[in-house]
Amino acid sequence: MELLPHIQGPDDLKRLSREDLPRLAAEIRKVIIETVAKTGGHLAPSLGVVELTLALHYVFEAPKDRIIWDVGHQAYAHKLVTGRYDRFHTLRQHGGISGFPKRSESPYDVLDTGHSSTSISAALGMTTALDLSGQEGRVVAVIGDGSMTAGLAFEALNNAGHLRKDLVVILNDNEMSISPNVGALSSFLSRKLTGRLATRFKREMESFLKKSGVGEQIWSVLKRSEDSLKSLLTPGMLFEALQFEYVGPLPGHHLDTLIDTLDNVRNLEGPVLVHVLTKKGKGYPPAEKEPDRFHGIGPFDPATGEPRRPERPAPPTYTQIFSQTLLRLAMDDPRIVAITAAMPAGTGLSAFADALPHRFFDVGIAEQHAVTFAAGLAMEGLRPVVAVYSTFLQRAYDQVVHDVCLTGQPVVFALDRGGLVGDDGPTHHGAFDLSFLRAVPNLVIMAPKDENELQHMLYTALNHPGPVAVRYPRGAGVGVSLDWRLEALPVGRGEVLREGNDVAIVAIGSGVAPALEAAEALAAEGIEATVVNARFAKPIDADLVTEAARRTGRVVTVEENALAGGFGTAVLECLADRGLTGVRVRRLGLPDRFVEQGAQATLRRELGIDAEGIRAAAEALAAEGRRTGAAARLRPVRSG
Ligand SMILES: Cc1ncc(C[n+]2csc(CCOP(=O)(O)OP(=O)(O)O)c2C)c(N)n1
Ligand SMILES: CC(=O)[C@@H](O)[C@H](O)COP(=O)(O)O
Numbered sequence: 200m201e202l203l204p205h206i207q208g209p210d211d212l213k214r215l216s217r218e219d220l221p222r223l224a225a226e227i228r229k230v231i232i233e234t235v236a237k238t239g240g241h242l243a244p245s246l247g248v249v250e251l252t253l254a255l256h257y258v259f260e261a262p263k264d265r266i267i268w269d270v271g272h273q274a275y276a277h278k279l280v281t282g283r284y285d286r287f288h289t290l291r292q293h294g295g296i297s298g299f300p301k302r303s304e305s306p307y308d309v310l311d312t313g314h315s316s317t318s319i320s321a322a323l324g325m326t327t328a329l330d331l332s333g334q335e336g337r338v339v340a341v342i343g344d345g346s347m348t349a350g351l352a353f354e355a356l357n358n359a360g361h362l363r364k365d366l367v368v369i370l371n372d373n374e375m376s377i378s379p380n381v382g383a384l385s386s387f388l389s390r391k392l393t394g395r396l397a398t399r400f401k402r403e404m405e406s407f408l409k410k411s412g413v414g415e416q417i418w419s420v421l422k423r424s425e426d427s428l429k430s431l432l433t434p435g436m437l438f439e440a441l442q443f444e445y446v447g448p449l450p451g452h453h454l455d456t457l458i459d460t461l462d463n464v465r466n467l468e469g470p471v472l473v474h475v476l477t478k479k480g481k482g483y484p485p486a487e488k489e490p491d492r493f494h495g496i497g498p499f500d501p502a503t504g505e506p507r508r509p510e511r512p513a514p515p516t517y518t519q520i521f522s523q524t525l526l527r528l529a530m531d532d533p534r535i536v537a538i539t540a541a542m543p544a545g546t547g548l549s550a551f552a553d554a555l556p557h558r559f560f561d562v563g564i565a566e567q568h569a570v571t572f573a574a575g576l577a578m579e580g581l582r583p584v585v586a587v588y589s590t591f592l593q594r595a596y597d598q599v600v601h602d603v604c605l606t607g608q609p610v611v612f613a614l615d616r617g618g619l620v621g622d623d624g625p626t627h628h629g630a631f632d633l634s635f636l637r638a639v640p641n642l643v644i645m646a647p648k649d650e651n652e653l654q655h656m657l658y659t660a661l662n663h664p665g666p667v668a669v670r671y672p673r674g675a676g677v678g679v680s681l682d683w684r685l686e687a688l689p690v691g692r693g694e695v696l697r698e699g700n701d702v703a704i705v706a707i708g709s710g711v712a713p714a715l716e717a718a719e720a721l722a723a724e725g726i727e728a729t730v731v732n733a734r735f736a737k738p739i740d741a742d743l744v745t746e747a748a749r750r751t752g753r754v755v756t757v758e759e760n761a762l763a764g765g766f767g768t769a770v771l772e773c774l775a776d777r778g779l780t781g782v783r784v785r786r787l788g789l790p791d792r793f794v795e796q797g798a799q800a801t802l803r804r805e806l807g808i809d810a811e812g813i814r815a816a817a818e819a820l821a822a823e824g825r826r827t828g829a830a831a832r833l834r835p836v837r838s839g
């Protein structure tokens with residue numbers, strides 16, 4: 200009889216004998232692999248923590264005890280043993296269960312996550328609140344070695360060591376971020392100490408032991424082996440210095456060891472860090488072999504691990520075009536350097552890293568540092584390109600404002616995943632960048648209508664003397680051919696793609712292609728639309744926008760960004776500033792709520808920003824305008 204279908208919650212799990220747990224672990228892995236093979240998802244991270252998940256739920260008393268999963272991309276086993284087995288096949292689907300912990304989904308999900316390194320801060324807040332309000336419950340934060348590279352995690356450790364509240368931090372160390380983990384901390388944890396560090400340590404230890412008088416003998420034993428010297432430098436030192444009790448390293452797939460240790464740790468007072476060594480992708484050979492490819496993966500054949508091929512070959516992705524264009528430009532310009540915060544593959548920088556390793560920097564999950572590091576590079580004459588997902592740049596807003604834009608440093612932000620990303624859902628949609636960046640002085644913001652324009656925009660950005668953000672969507676391009684000769688676009692100038700007098704559709708970025716499609720459909724109905732490719736959200740092409748508005752009296756704006764403060768707002772500001780009264784404006788974009796997960800096409804349809812939604816909005820506006828004669832009453836006035 201299978202065990203997993205009968206686990207409705209941790210109480211059922213606790214009723215199993217320890218001998219049954221490895222069988223349950225195998226069933227969980229099977230369900231995760233079979234499901235993710237169909238839905239796509241974060242396979243390798245979840246496979247790596249199956250035993251850890253079982254041990255945590257076996258020992259702790261969730262939901263009274265709070266178990267927090269950092270990033271949350273490894274929480275599939277947690278979902279399966281906390282009452283979501285029956286719905287697990289809907290993972291990451293529209294209307295289905297989330298790929299990340301979500302408070303609205305289950306009382307066992309105590310923190311909504313998706314962005315990394317928040318777990319220790321939130322856990323410290325929770326344990327402090329429990330303490331102050333006299334409530335029972337232990338708080339556990341499970342954080343990966345990659346996520347531990349973020350400043351936020353260290354801010355929390357520092358504060359936790361000071362507050363000395365009861366808190367368990369589990370460091371899930373698999374020596375991987377999405378790609379192999381980087382940085383001095385990673386080397387320290389894995390004890391790959393540099394020769395220099397080991398030598399210095401040896402010298403200092405020798406001098407100390409000899410001076411102490413009693414150390415001669417100890418020293419003679421130690422010096423026989425470099426390894427034993429290195430073993431004195433334990434990862435524990437770091438955490439003990441931060442006032443944590445350090446336990447480990449533990450073999451992360453050995454259930455008895457995990458359960459016994461957690462049982463002991465559960466009642467310790469003060470902050471404790473349990474260091475657990477796991478294998479990313481554990482139990483599925485293709486994922487063990489290529490944990491980076493299986494970190495987050497689309498549908499695949501579970502028998503082989505090979506990706507399921509789309510029925511029709513898709514055009515290259517925006518990321519691929521960014522990748523090849525940047526490398527091409529960097530080959531000719533030694534000032535160009537590339538920076539990623541732990542996303543070399545996702546942002547398309549792997550090719551750059553291979554070709555120009557000394558000009559490539561993976562700084563770890565440290566977006567804030569990435570941006571200020573870029574500012575420093577720019578101040579000394581280099582042309583840094585920070586390739587970052589729109590959603591993760593949110594974390595580095597102050598650095599964009601204070602370190603880059605205040606003094607107008609020529610840093611290029613290659614903002615991938617601008618707009619709706621699909622199945623990762625609300626934590627990952629690049630919904631806000633046009634809004635939050637538009638407020639920043641000195642920054643130029645552009646968004647290409649297709650992958651060919653992306654090439655020209657990157658070229659333009661790298662030839663601009665100040666900071667520039669180029670934002671482009673997740674996924675395939677439009678399928679246009681690529682110009683070989685790259686040209687600098689005039690900054691702040693859009694283009695008219697089609698002329699008509701009934702309505703103007705002013706679109707930016709991924710909104711342009713469906714706007715053109717909508718215009719075709721409108722023409723078939725006898726409605727002639729002007730279509731403007733704005734290209735720049737800042738500075739906006741005010742002449743072009745006002746001319747289109749004046750001519751038609753009706754403007755539909757299209758963007759894949761929050762309407763609040765976004766591109767449509769920029770158009771409204773422009774019309775108001777130019778004193779263009781009487782123009783009817785309908786803004787299409789993301790509403791003032793977090794957009795849920797789902798395929799990009801589904802979400803765009805639902806939100807009315809696909810071709811049909813734009814057509815319908817333009818048609819309605821044109822009809823409205825005809826009824827009221829709005830265009831005739833326009834009185835354009837140039838301001839200033
Ligand atoms: C702020 C932020 N930047 C980047 C990411 C993208 N990201 C998701 S998981 C991950 C690696 C996490 O590594 P680790 O914590 O060691 O977990 P593992 O996948 O190894 O289990 C990265 C970089 C993110 N989620 N949040
Ligand atoms: C968990 C996380 O933040 C990343 O793994 C993210 O899911 C990657 O998204 P892409 O699939 O768009 O690269």
Ligand SMILES: [Mg+2]
Binds near residue numbers: 372375
């Ligand atoms: Mg890791």
